[in-house]
């Protein structure tokens with residue numbers, strides 16, 4: 001007998017929509033049929049949409065921030081928040097600090113995560129110190145062990161790689177067949193703009209956006225694409241904010257380059273005006289993230305890109321700092337200049353409802369496209385397909401039941417994260433996840449995260465980018 005049967009389900013995948021029953025045994029989908037037969041647990045999904053559980057491929061949890069700043073979410077609260085928002089898997093970043101061995105970094109991150117995750121997880125590695133031994137010895141061993149993706153930064157004092165280093169990392173990625181995610185913003189241009197703004201006394205959080213205009217992102221995006229061409233490696237440009245970097249990605253895709261792209265909720269639901277706060281005051285710090293949200297025209301462009309395939313995945317870039325906290329956004333230094341305000345906003349819980357409502361409910365994208373962007377493509381591009389990211393026989397039973405008609409006003413009181421605000425306070429959304437199922441077990445029901453943390457670590461294969469995904 002089955003463990004669980006989901007009856008009357010409107011099943012939506014990246015490619016299909018149909019009504020059927022889903023049978024689950026030992027955490028996997030073992031039957032999809034008009035009638036799957038008897039089961040120990042019955043779930044009636046009448047009126048609901050059943051979609052693959054969300055995969056959030058860009059989440060920062062418990063990431064070291066230096067001495068006086070602390071990230072709001074660790075693995076427990078971050079993954080609880082994910083489960084509440086219909087996400088069954090997150091991919092956080094194990095950060096290499098200068099001089100550290102990658103193996104040590106990964107082991108420390110496992111120790112932090114162990115026993116604390118409500119959803120499944122798998123790590124990307126951030127490379128900040130690409131020495132010959134890191135790239136020549138550690139990286140190959142880690143890729144073989146299932147860490148098949150990593151991230152590099154083109155800005156930030158303690159993480160920036162110069163062009164020579166980027167080329168070395170890209171070269172190693174081609175050799176080992178690993179997916180490189182690139183934070184594309186030009187370091188020197190941002191430093192120049194920051195200095196000019198500070199000299200003019202423009203230090204409020206709003207000027208964070210002015211310090212890194214779209215041209216800075218466009219230039220770095222083009223540079224990363226050119227380096228990827230030279231080294232003949234697929235790359236993913238992450239958190240793309242607007243039209244100008246998109247045009248660079250479209251140019252590369254037209255030329256047949258394997259360039260993938262990600263965008264995030266802040267670029268469809270916020271603009272730089274949000275950084276003004278109430279009256280150019282410190283409230284704006286709540287929206288400080290990089291790249292910053294742009295304007296209404298950028299939002300229009302992002303929607304075009306979500307529809308036409310410029311974007312392959314939609315992730316949260318969840319990077320939470322508490323607002324009323326001297327070790328968060330309200331760091332004392334932050335009051336003297338925007339440059340010290342910790343960069344990042346929470347969003348792992350609101351990612352799917354925002355895209356569902358603004359995308360599907362408002363007729364901008366299809367439900368199938370939603371599934372591709374939020375589950376199927378991340379699974380393919382990060383080497384987990386078809387174990388994750390779809391509804392098929394043999395796949396993990398990671399499922400989210402959506403009530404497509406449910407109207408909810410987003411508010412901090414509904415959130416399960418450890419942050420003390422949501423940037424989307426007061427937004428009304430149509431469509432809400434009402435049940436999250438992780439490998440056959442209900443982990444969220446009607447806003448209540450249930451049970452103990454039972455998330456598993458997922459070892460991954462080579463990205464589909466190397467095999468035509």
Ligand SMILES: [Zn+2]
Pocket residue numbers: 183238239290
């Ligand atoms: Zn980034």
